[in-house]
Amino acid sequence: MPQTKDDLPDALYSAAQVRELDASLIAAGTPGFELMQRAARATWRALVRQWPTANELTVLAGHGNNAGDGYLVAVLAQRAGWQVRVLAVGEPQRLQGDAARAYAEALAEKVPIENGSAQSELRGIVLDALLGTGLTGEVREPYASVIAAINASELPVVAVDIPSGLCADTGRVLGGAVRADLTVTFIGLKVGLFTGDAADVVGELVFNDLHADPQLLENAASTARRLNSGILPRLAARAPTSHKGKFGHVLLIGGDRGFGGAILLSAQSALRSGAGMVSVATRSEHVPAALARIPEAMVLGTSSANQLMQLLEKVSVLVVGPGLGQAAWGRSLLSAAANAPLPQVWDADALNMLAEQQVTLPKDCVITPHPGEAARLLGISTAEVQADRAAAAHALSKKYTAVVILKGAGSLIASPDGRLSLCHQGHPAMATAGLGDVLAGLVGALLAQGMQAFDAACLAVWLHANAGLQQGKFGRGLAASDLIPAIRQLLEEQAPCLK
Known part of the structure; x- marks a missing residue:
């Protein structure tokens, strides 16, 4: 490469x-x-x-x-x-x-x-x-x-x-x-x-x-602009009197039966990337595992969208889609999220249901499709997406008035105003499940800390890719969770918490 x-x-x-x-x-x-x-x-x-x-x-x-x-x-x-x-x-x-x-x-x-x-x-x-x-x-x-x-x-x-x-x-x-x-x-x-x-x-x-x-x-x-450490958007340093309320409250929605790990990866990524508070809305049977793995998160066992309503009024950013599924449970939770006037990150099955026109994407969103999801969103083939990835990213951004992260080798970040950034870092060992869940949680955490959508997407993609490059040097067998401590370290190197 x-x-x-x-x-x-x-x-x-x-x-x-x-x-x-x-x-x-x-x-x-x-x-x-x-x-x-x-x-x-x-x-x-x-x-x-x-x-x-x-x-x-x-x-x-x-x-x-x-x-x-x-x-x-x-x-x-x-x-x-x-x-x-x-x-x-x-x-x-x-x-x-x-x-x-x-x-x-x-x-x-x-x-x-x-x-x-x-x-x-x-x-x-x-x-x-x-x-x-x-x-x-x-x-x-x-x-x-x-x-x-x-x-x-x-x-x-x-x-x-x-x-x-x-x-x-x-x-x-x-x-x-x-x-x-x-x-x-x-x-x-x-x-x-x-x-x-x-x-x-x-x-x-x-x-x-x-x-x-x-x-x-x-x-x-x-x-386009090539992302590198010298031109990345940066989080501001934190004042000595900072408290958790200043750095956002991310609610992550997903984890239908059989897919609980995806939402937990996303939540762990959001927590370790600096979000002030993290809540998870998932199936009730996943609550014990979530509390054991991420005791710092507030976990709501959710059987219907009605249970989300009060929580939606208290949070500042939504991450929707990891492990969501496309059954009635996932559809109802996505519908509730789509009606919430909050910055959001949509990934995975949220994008598949968006492609099927089951919901409408709200304003101020970041969507994170891989080439197959991008193809469904645009109504074309995956080969057509890959034949001109920059054109596909621009088309998605224009169609959905959203910041788009088109994942894959040479990830692209497109803004509705025409800006396009490219990240060519990464490692073949990143070809494993769960990496997208980590990225979605990372974008959500950066949004919660006050970054604009395009800046948050650019910084998240660079951190994610370079954490993968760092961990990929150990070879095959990379797990998505391996990236999270590496992301935390890179974020601190790139934008120290204290001056």
């Missing part, structure tokens, strides 16, 4: 926006060929740093500017005394402009250039300079077969700008994509490097701005 690096820029761009940045740099006086040379030098430096004892390079070149970068890297390797070959998959005669000039420089340097195909022998380090950020449709032949051959070779692979076959805008693999060990990208970070399928193919990510004018980058329109 992409390396977690907080020295990466925050702004994330579409492919079109990066092309506009590139054009602006050229218009401001930096020749295009100079930018191509800078990209090649940045790639060469990263390649040598990654594989310091290597001495052989095979460049796979297409027929666009990406290929131009590849030819110039081949020149640098040749000058350094490496054994170098360029396998031209795209016809060099079709190259134009700066890319044609790069090809001419490789010829002048006597770099060996051969026609490339899926049957060509690959040796040493493989440089992917086949397809750049302009790819939108499925990868076609001969590129599809060459990409498959690169992946089958099991040789070290460095991708120039983006792994060929990965969509720069969505992170979707377009039929097939190069699985890189290292990707060196330029000028602006592309959204597609951080979400969707990206984690499977990007490898370590290195960024170089090619000495772009910082003012130009600062003024450029971007698609």
Whole structure:
């Protein structure tokens, strides 16, 4: 998965926006060929740093500017005394402009250039300079077969700008994509490097701005912001005279028969994330377990929505859905919550019943769908959600006038006002039950402590992902409850309780 690096820029761009940045740099006086040379030098430096004892390079070149970068890297390797070959998959005669000039420089340097195909022998380090950020449709032949051959070779692979076959805008693999060990990208970070399928193919990510004018980058329109510790919203420090009444009262509703653990995970997460008070409304048979596990919580054995009414007047935030089920009990409790004029977090079965139009989402809500739930809410397939996760997150936020956390690799947080944040941290060990329940409780606790919905969602997702990254280093067998103490520690590091 992409390396977690907080020295990466925050702004994330579409492919079109990066092309506009590139054009602006050229218009401001930096020749295009100079930018191509800078990209090649940045790639060469990263390649040598990654594989310091290597001495052989095979460049796979297409027929666009990406290929131009590849030819110039081949020149640098040749000058350094490496054994170098360029396998031209795209016809060099079709190259134009700066890319044609790069090809001419490789010829002048006597770099060996051969026609490339899926049957060509690959040796040493493989440089992917086949397809750049302009790819939108499925990868076609001969590129599809060459990409498959690169992946089958099991040789070290460095991708120039983006792994060929990965969509720069969505992170979707377009039929097939190069699985890189290292990707060196330029000028602006592309959204597609951080979400969707990206984690499977990007490898370590290195960024170089090619000495772009910082003012130009600062003024450029971007698609999203990458969450990192330096730009996170923060909880304020607490005054020495603080008391529990100042930090909210979270009511968590859920835990039908057979699903009691979900609401307890959510409640424990809310408690450990700083909520002043925590109440749980759940099935009566879960009360003993709840009191044993979380004695600090007030637990109400609930058989009907009527029992919630007085409690709803005393709390400040609702978390609804973990273990709720979709039977009559869950439907009645969700209906009561939907009519309460309170900030709310809806998760799991609350979202499934929302998708079936059994209830209406109130104002000031945060919804936390995984891709399958998002698909049901939008009336499309899960594959369509995953094909353009950013578009799906925006569509959900607009449809429900809510802050949306679209979970998954490269989680996205969308606001109705158009803001979009992305969190690419995490760990494959997080593929286990209960993680969403922990996240829902965490968002509820941050809302209770006075954060705005979008800020609470961004901070919660970052804490959750980085706690998972921290605990995931121990390997398989991660339990959702393992994240809770790690979240508490990270929250204190990020925003100390006392100054």
